[in-house]
Amino acid sequence: MPDEPLLRLDGVDAFYGKSHALRGVSLEVHAGEIVALLGLNGAGKTTTLRTIMGLLPPRAGTIRLRGRRIDGMPAHRVARLGVGYVPEGRRMFANLTAGENLELAERPGGEWSIQRVFERFPKLRELRGRKAGKLSGGEQEMLAIGRALVGSPALLLIDEPSQGLGPIIVTDVYRTLAELRAGGVAILLVEQNALLALRVAERAYVLDDGRVVYAGAGADLARDRARIGTLMGLPSDELPVS
Amino acid sequence: MIERLAPEVVNGIVLGSFYAIVAIGLSLIMNLTGTINLAHGSFMTLAGYLAFAIMSRGGSFWVALGGAALLTMVVGVAVERLFIARLYKRIPLYSLLLTFGLSLIAEESFRLIWGPSSVPFAVPTNLQGSTALGNIVLPTYRLVIMGALVIVITALLLFLYRTRLGLRLRGAVQDPDMMAALGTNTRVLYTVNFAVGVLLAAIAGIFAAGLLGLQPTMGNSLLMPAFITVVIGGMGSLIGSIVGGLLIGLTVSITTLYLPAASEIVMYVLMAVVLLVRPRGLFGEAGIFG
Ligand SMILES: Nc1ncnc2c1ncn2[C@@H]1O[C@H](COP(=O)(O)OP(=O)(O)OP(=O)(O)O)[C@@H](O)[C@H]1O
Numbered sequence: 001m002p003d004e005p006l007l008r009l010d011g012v013d014a015f016y017g018k019s020h021a022l023r024g025v026s027l028e029v030h031a032g033e034i035v036a037l038l039g040l041n042g043a044g045k046t047t048t049l050r051t052i053m054g055l056l057p058p059r060a061g062t063i064r065l066r067g068r069r070i071d072g073m074p075a076h077r078v079a080r081l082g083v084g085y086v087p088e089g090r091r092m093f094a095n096l097t098a099g100e101n102l103e104l105a106e107r108p109g110g111e112w113s114i115q116r117v118f119e120r121f122p123k124l125r126e127l128r129g130r131k132a133g134k135l136s137g138g139e140q141e142m143l144a145i146g147r148a149l150v151g152s153p154a155l156l157l158i159d160e161p162s163q164g165l166g167p168i169i170v171t172d173v174y175r176t177l178a179e180l181r182a183g184g185v186a187i188l189l190v191e192q193n194a195l196l197a198l199r200v201a202e203r204a205y206v207l208d209d210g211r212v213v214y215a216g217a218g219a220d221l222a223r224d225r226a227r228i229g230t231l232m233g234l235p236s237d238e239l240p241v242s
Numbered sequence: 243m244i245e246r247l248a249p250e251v252v253n254g255i256v257l258g259s260f261y262a263i264v265a266i267g268l269s270l271i272m273n274l275t276g277t278i279n280l281a282h283g284s285f286m287t288l289a290g291y292l293a294f295a296i297m298s299r300g301g302s303f304w305v306a307l308g309g310a311a312l313l314t315m316v317v318g319v320a321v322e323r324l325f326i327a328r329l330y331k332r333i334p335l336y337s338l339l340l341t342f343g344l345s346l347i348a349e350e351s352f353r354l355i356w357g358p359s360s361v362p363f364a365v366p367t368n369l370q371g372s373t374a375l376g377n378i379v380l381p382t383y384r385l386v387i388m389g390a391l392v393i394v395i396t397a398l399l400l401f402l403y404r405t406r407l408g409l410r411l412r413g414a415v416q417d418p419d420m421m422a423a424l425g426t427n428t429r430v431l432y433t434v435n436f437a438v439g440v441l442l443a444a445i446a447g448i449f450a451a452g453l454l455g456l457q458p459t460m461g462n463s464l465l466m467p468a469f470i471t472v473v474i475g476g477m478g479s480l481i482g483s484i485v486g487g488l489l490i491g492l493t494v495s496i497t498t499l500y501l502p503a504a505s506e507i508v509m510y511v512l513m514a515v516v517l518l519v520r521p522r523g524l525f526g527e528a529g530i531f532g
């Protein structure tokens with residue numbers, strides 16, 4: 001295949017027990033791009049990331065990383081193939097120090113060492129002896145990104161990085177994402193705050209009730225606020241703003 | 243007075259260290275996988291018999307200690323892989339019933355192979371006898387046990403807090419899915435963790451065999467106090483297991499001295515009192531790796 005995407009989902013169905021969370025989700029992420037995955041509460045964004053990661057095996061459909069099937073693989077193998085996960089709510093190992101949070105994820109010999117993460121996020125070097133549970137939301141988000149990076153991923157799955165953070169910190173986080181992309185890391189970025197994500201994303205998908213209801217260029221969507229509202233099932237005066 | 247009390251205090255500490263080591267193993271397994279391992283006592287007894295078998299073929303006590311502990315750990319890994327691991331995704335009742343069944347099978351097997359009554363498990367003569375510390379005379383073997391169990395606990399702490407694998411175990415206790423998503427094979431971690439718990443039980447079992455005598459029910463008789471230790475110390479607290487074990491050991495042996503009739507029941511009273519004052523146990527909030 002000449003232009004095989006880095007990540008490709010085809011008709012993925014996922015369930016929580018009997019509840020049907022993803023219905024035929026298809027999407028692609030190419031090397032070096034940021035792709036936004038948008039949608040309202042409960043649309044299935046987190047479920048999509050968990051399914052890619054191998055934390056929730058899909059009931060149907062295929063997931064490919066560089067052409068290789070990864071659906072049905074356990075999460076640790078997906079991670080070792082180059083997928084980094086920055087989960088919703090950050091999921092720090094709260095009782096461990098910031099440094100230990102990085103150590104337990106480090107894969108020696110990879111592109112990103114802990115030292116390199118400290119160079120990129122000097123603040124984390126200062127905080128490395130502090131319990132992760134005691135860090136601020138912004139510090140935790142940086143640590144969660146650093147923790148995914150020490151696995152030297154080709155693709156980062158990031159779930160609502162702006163959640164609960166002040167505007168200055170959010171800007172900082174988004175600048176980091178743009179820099180990572182410039183460094184060659186592709187990103188699948190989940191956000192409820194559509195306009196925020198569309199500022200950095202080349203392409204976007206919108207999920208509604210487990211279905212992909214929009215797939216296209218991020219810029220087109222960003223220009224068409226009413227469309228975002230309709231897609232996400234919101235009245236036009238209740239647009240999600242950045 | 244002190245001459246009479248000191249041996250009982252040493253007794254209590256030795257007994258308490260046994261409870262602590264067994265309780266730590268139970269806690270490790272309970273914390274990471276939610277498995278209440280009722281077969282824990284069987285691993286102690288198995289290790290005792292294996293050590294006995296090695297010694298009766300001419301091995302020294304120390305060779306028997308190392309060999310039997312390792313063999314028991316291998317059996318533990320097999321049991322975990324073949325049986326217990328299949329039930330991790332189920333409610334804890336399943337593994338509780340499974341390990342209860344395994345303990346019954348084990349006990350009857352010991353009876354079939356080694357007979358229903360005590361086997362002559364002899365500690366080496368240089369560990370028998372007594373050692374005088376000033377004007378207090380203490381049994382040498384008990385001092386050796388105290389020393390050995392302190393070494394074991396120190397080694398465990400170094401493993402948990404100074405190695406990469408120990409760090410991953412501490413992480414997995416908090417969030418196994420996240421550990422997996424960061425590239426750690428958690429199934430391997432579960433097996434390692436179970437093996438460590440069994441190793442602790444095995445070492446305790448071999449030393450206990452030389453102290454309490456070795457018969458098919460030896461390990462199970464230490465299991466109940468170990469569970470009470472976990473409850474008193476606080477579910478999942480390493481330091482709680484150590485303090486709880488020593489507390490029970492000392493209480494039981496001092497009660498034996500002054501009120502022998504109450505020595506059986508006193509640990510239950512202690513548990514009731516602790517739970518009334520601190521329902522989560524003495525160190526319940528800290529968390530085992532906190
Ligand atoms: N662990 C679970 N068990 C059962 N149902 C779940 C579980 N997690 C999510 N769901 C359901 O699956 C659907 C998709 O949820 P998901 O968390 O993927 O949504 P989301 O788009 O990430 O929402 P949010 O923006 O609130 O994070 C929802 O209907 C949700 O209620």
Ligand SMILES: [Mg+2]
Binds near residue numbers: 045159
């Ligand atoms: Mg979500």
